[in-house]
Amino acid sequence: MKFPRYQLILISVAIALSFLPATPQKPLRIFISVDMEGIGGIGTSEMTRHGGKDYETGRHLMTGEVNAVVEAIFENGPAEILVNDSHGDMQNLLHQDLDSRVIYIQGNIKPLGMVQGLDESFDGAIFLGYHARAGTARGFLAHTGSGSVKGLWLNGKEVGEGGLNAHYAGEQGVPVILAAGDDVFTDQFGRLVKCELVTTKTAETAQVARLKHGEVVRQELAEATRKALINLKKAKPFKVSNPVKIKMRFSSTTHAEVLQAIPGMKLIDGFTVSYEANNMQEAYPFIRLIYKYVKS
Numbered sequence: 354m355k356f357p358r359y360q361l362i363l364i365s366v367a368i369a370l371s372f373l374p375a376t377p378q379k380p381l382r383i384f385i386s387v388d389m390e391g392i393g394g395i396g397t398s399e400m401t402r403h404g405g406k407d408y409e410t411g412r413h414l415m416t417g418e419v420n421a422v423v424e425a426i427f428e429n430g431p432a433e434i435l436v437n438d439s440h441g442d443m444q445n446l447l448h449q450d451l452d453s454r455v456i457y458i459q460g461n462i463k464p465l466g467m468v469q470g471l472d473e474s475f476d477g478a479i480f481l482g483y484h485a486r487a488g489t490a491r492g493f494l495a496h497t498g499s500g501s502v503k504g505l506w507l508n509g510k511e512v513g514e515g516g517l518n519a520h521y522a523g524e525q526g527v528p529v530i531l532a533a534g535d536d537v538f539t540d541q542f543g544r545l546v547k548c549e550l551v552t553t554k555t556a557e558t559a560q561v562a563r564l565k566h567g568e569v570v571r572q573e574l575a576e577a578t579r580k581a582l583i584n585l586k587k588a589k590p591f592k593v594s595n596p597v598k599i600k601m602r603f604s605s606t607t608h609a610e611v612l613q614a615i616p617g618m619k620l621i622d623g624f625t626v627s628y629e630a631n632n633m634q635e636a637y638p639f640i641r642l643i644y645k646y647v648k649s
């Protein structure tokens with residue numbers, strides 16, 4: 354059989370192309386922030402506290418959740434993953450048991466705390482082990498930043514740590530693609546951000562949780578990660594409008610009074626202050642400074 358000349362040319366081009374190396378896939382850049390209260394299998398505050406009963410088990414469970422997510426990300430293709438320890442002294446993950454393909458940020462003297470390292474170069478952010486905001490009924494170990502904060506509002510919207518971090522990621526143009534924690538957290542966060550959610554446990558009370566086995570949670574996280582990556586192109590960063598109006602309510606009037614030393618800080622009532630920041634880049638370290646270092 355004789356091929357017409359143009360077909361022969363097309364066939365030779367196709368053969369030539371098949372020998373060219375495939376263009377390497379650009380690695381996906383994923384930022385993972387890991388808190389501890391919302392990790393599956395953690396059912397008491399003791400497990401989240403250095404020196405507390407079963408804290409070591411808590412660290413293993415926390416590390417296991419990160420590894421389950423990381424494994425699912427690499428199944429999808431090449432990736433660059435930055436993991437930021439986001440609980441307490443931020444030295445909880447067992448680094449040598451973490452998937453060796455990730456880069457890990459440890460320690461808590463960092464201006465951006467739970468979002469340290471998150472910038473516009475990332476394709477998506479994942480929040481693991483998260484909890485409901487301060488004062489949420491039944492929220493397992495619910496708080497916002499520290500025990501001195503009774504409420505935090507950004508542009509009139511009440512947020513917890515998840516909401517605050519989603520605002521920061523949003524300003525960087527990075528969508529939150531997956532978040533995991535107790536049922537009160539996933540319900541609360543799901544109202545603010547549309548992303549994959551994994552409910553790691555059901556809160557019985559603010560101090561007691563109904564637990565699934567860690568292995569079950571890790572499988573659910575892997576499955577949710579796969580789904581999040583399939584839908585990555587559709588994921589939208591959280592929209593933040595500037596300036597950012599911050600309102601914070603504290604457990605003591607002293608806290609609110611001491612903060613009046615900061616120019617621009619207004620007293621709303623005995624427990625509550627407000628401040629206007631130009632953007633989240635400015636607001637985030639400011640809020641962290643207030644809840645972490647201003648004591649009353």
Ligand SMILES: [Zn+2]
Nearest residue numbers: 388484498514
């Ligand atoms: Zn927390």
